[in-house]
Structure formats: structure tokens, C-alpha cells
Amino acid sequence: QRCGxxxxxxxxxGVAVKRCERVLDLQEEVPCVVVxxxxxxxxxxxxxxxSKCRPNDTLVLEDxxxxxxxxxxxxxxxxxxxxxxxxxxxxEGGLLHVDAFYAPTAxxxxxxxxxRELKPASNGQAPHVLLISGLSCGDPxxxxxxxxxxxxxxxxxxxxxxxxxCRIIVAGGSTYPQDAAYGVKEMDMxxxxxxxxxxxxxxxxxxxDPTTANWPQRPIHSxxxxxxDAFGSKFLAKTPNxxxxxxxxxxxxxxxxxxxxxxxxxxxxxxxxxxxAPTPVTELEALDRTLKWGHMCxxxxxxxxxxxxxxxxxxxxxxxxxxxxxxxxxxx
Numbered sequence: 001q002r003c004g005x006x007x008x009x010x011x012x013x014g015v016a017v018k019r020c021e022r023v024l025d026l027q028e029e030v031p032c033v034v035v036x037x038x039x040x041x042x043x044x045x046x047x048x049x050x051s052k053c054r055p056n057d058t059l060v061l062e063d064x065x066x067x068x069x070x071x072x073x074x075x076x077x078x079x080x081x082x083x084x085x086x087x088x089x090x091x092e093g094g095l096l097h098v099d100a101f102y103a104p105t106a107x108x109x110x111x112x113x114x115x116r117e118l119k120p121a122s123n124g125q126a127p128h129v130l131l132i133s134g135l136s137c138g139d140p141x142x143x144x145x146x147x148x149x150x151x152x153x154x155x156x157x158x159x160x161x162x163x164x165x166c167r168i169i170v171a172g173g174s175t176y177p178q179d180a181a182y183g184v185k186e187m188d189m190x191x192x193x194x195x196x197x198x199x200x201x202x203x204x205x206x207x208x209d210p211t212t213a214n215w216p217q218r219p220i221h222s223x224x225x226x227x228x229d230a231f232g233s234k235f236l237a238k239t240p241n242x243x244x245x246x247x248x249x250x251x252x253x254x255x256x257x258x259x260x261x262x263x264x265x266x267x268x269x270x271x272x273x274x275x276x277a278p279t280p281v282t283e284l285e286a287l288d289r290t291l292k293w294g295h296m297c298x299x300x301x302x303x304x305x306x307x308x309x310x311x312x313x314x315x316x317x318x319x320x321x322x323x324x325x326x327x328x329x330x331x332x
Contacts, residue, residue, distance in 0.1 A: 017087060024065035028090045036063040038082040040075070040266065051280045052265045061086055061096065072098040076268035076278070081298035104294040127166035129247060133256065133327030137190060138183025139176035147190055154197050168199055171327025172206020172241060172256025180210055184224050192227040195235040202237045202245065206256035206328065215297060215306045216314050217241040242296055242315070253317065254325035259297040260286045261328070262304050283329040291317065291324055
């Protein structure tokens with residue numbers, strides 16, 4: 001419904017557009033709008049470099065009544081699982097010639113949810129939230145120097161700017177999977193030192209962290225964080241992945257970044273530019289697409305394991321967040 005509401009009542013020539021409830025209701029030579037799930041069907045040619053997209057890929061629109069093949073030059077701008085309204089006309093041969101795609105629009109009003117307190121910064125400035133990820137605790141190839149320097153910063157030894165930090169969000173990638181026991185112990189010690197600095201921590205699990213593999217991932221269990229858990233729920237909030245919370249008066253939404261790194265493989269930039277070789281979209285562009293599409297993980301369960309939910313999809317973005325983030329990306 002949120003997709004269809006964005007579609008106009010007439011096309012750019014002033015011809016009325018019929019709104020079809022189902023794919024099965026489409027009629028030949030009648031301009032129409034229909035909502036469904038986009039499926040990308042992969043061709044038999046070699047994939048582009050650093051991508052799973054192929055030159056002869058096609059798009060299909062599907063709902064519970066059936067499916068229709070789409071004719072469009074924007075094949076690589078969408079991925080399997082994207083829910084869209086399609087405006088176009090079915091021509092001879094059963095192809096739906098696409099005039100426009102319409103994504104759902106998330107309401108601007110944030111949902112009501114329990115708010116986590118953000119105390120004013122000690123220097124009187126607005127409170128700041130620190131986002132970190134990829135700590136890789138327990139990884140023998142990763143130096144602990146960066147974590148030590150971060151702790152020194154938070155404790156005010158390197159800069160007075162740390163006094164503005166009123167909450168830390170750890171966005172996954174916290175442990176080294178090949179030595180999970182040692183990694184969890186190192187993570188626990190690091191988080192305990194953060195809490196000892198007087199800064200509350202929100203801890204998201206990530207792809208290789210010790211919790212459920214399927215999205216939404218459950219919070220890391222308290223028994224693994226004995227040192228940090230001793231500070232109580234006031235200083236440590238063990239959250240699921242994806243993360244959604246009210247921080248002060250802001251609605252904050254985010255993930256450990258697995259949804260973004262996966263989506264990058266299925267989208268291309270400048271694929272219609274004959275002068276440039278198609279390249280994968282950036283992680284920031286992929287994150288932006290998930291926000292525009294109103295869905296945090298459209299490629300699940302195909303390439304990201306997600307739990308089926310009978311009544312509602314927990315990956316849908318119901319309201320426009322004030323802050324939207326993804327951890328463990330290649331650059332800030």
C-alpha cells in the first residue's frame with residue numbers, strides 16, 4: 001500500500017493508469033500500476049568483476065497470484081526481495097514495459113518505544129553517540145593498540161572531546177570466530193572498561209559473534225559477559241541485530257552491516273554508461289537503497305539467513321529514523 005500510494009493516477013501523457021490489486025489482473029495495452037516483490041533472474045554470461053550481476057540478468061515481478069517479466073534498463077538497480085509498485089504497460093508477448101518504479105515511503109513520525117537515557121555532556125554541549133564496530137577481540141593478527149587508544153580517548157587522556165560521548169553503540173564484529181572463547185573474554189574486559197569510564201554501552205551481535213546466525217540475531221547472552229554485566233542494565237544494554245532504539249528524542253536504527261555488504265554484490269552503478277565499466281555500488285549507496293526501499297535486508301533469506309515470520313516482517317523500516325547506520329564497512 002505504501003508503494004502504490006506514491007504512484008500517480010495518470011501517466012506523463014495524461015492517460016489514466018489502472019491500479020491492479022494482483023499481477024493476475026494485468027491487461028495487455030492498458031497502463032497500470034501493480035505492487036509486488038522484485039525477483040532478479042540471473043543470466044548465463046560471466047558476472048561483472050567483483051559482482052554477482054551478469055549482462056543478461058532480467059527482473060520479474062511476483063505476488064501470490066503469479067509473476068510477470070519486466071522490460072527495463074534498470075535491471076541492476078534492484079535486487080531480489082525489493083517490494084515496489086511498478087507502473088507500465090503489458091505488451092505483446094506478456095512483457096510488462098516499465099515506465100517507473102515506486103518504493104514505499106516510511107512515515108516521518110518515529111514509533112513510540114522505550115527511550116534510553118542520554119545525559120547531557122559534562123561540558124554542557126549536546127550529547128554525542130559513539131559508533132564502533134570490528135573490534136575483532138581475540139584475533140591474533142589484530143593489534144589491541146587501537147582498542148587501548150580508544151579507551152584512553154574515552155577516559156579523557158587524549159582529548160577533552162571525549163566528554164561529549166554519552167553512549168557507545170558497538171555494531172557487531174566484536175569477536176574472532178576461530179577462537180571464540182578468548183575473543184569473548186577480551187570483549188568482556190574491553191566493554192567493562194568502557195562502562196567503568198561511566199559511558200553506557202549498547203552491544204549488537206554480528207555475523208561471527210556468539211549468538212544465533214539467523215536475522216534478527218538475539219542479544220549476546222549475559223553469561224558470556226560476566227565482567228561487563230556486573231555494571232547492570234544501566235550501563236550495558238544487550239540488543240538484537242538489527243538495532244532499534246530511542247536515544248533521547250531521536251529514533252536510531254542500524255545493523256552490523258551484513259545486509260549492506262551482501263546487497264553490494266547485487267547492485268551496479270553506471271551500468272548504462274557505455275563509456276565506463278559497470279562497478280558495484282558503494283556500501284553507503286547500498287545503505288541508502290535499503291532506506292529508500294523501506295527494508296533493511298531485502299536479500300534475505302536468499303543470501304542472508306533470516307527467520308520467517310508469519311504475520312509481519314521485522315526487517316521493514318516502519319518509520320524514518322533520525323540516525324541510520326551499518327557497522328563493519330570498509331570505510332567511514
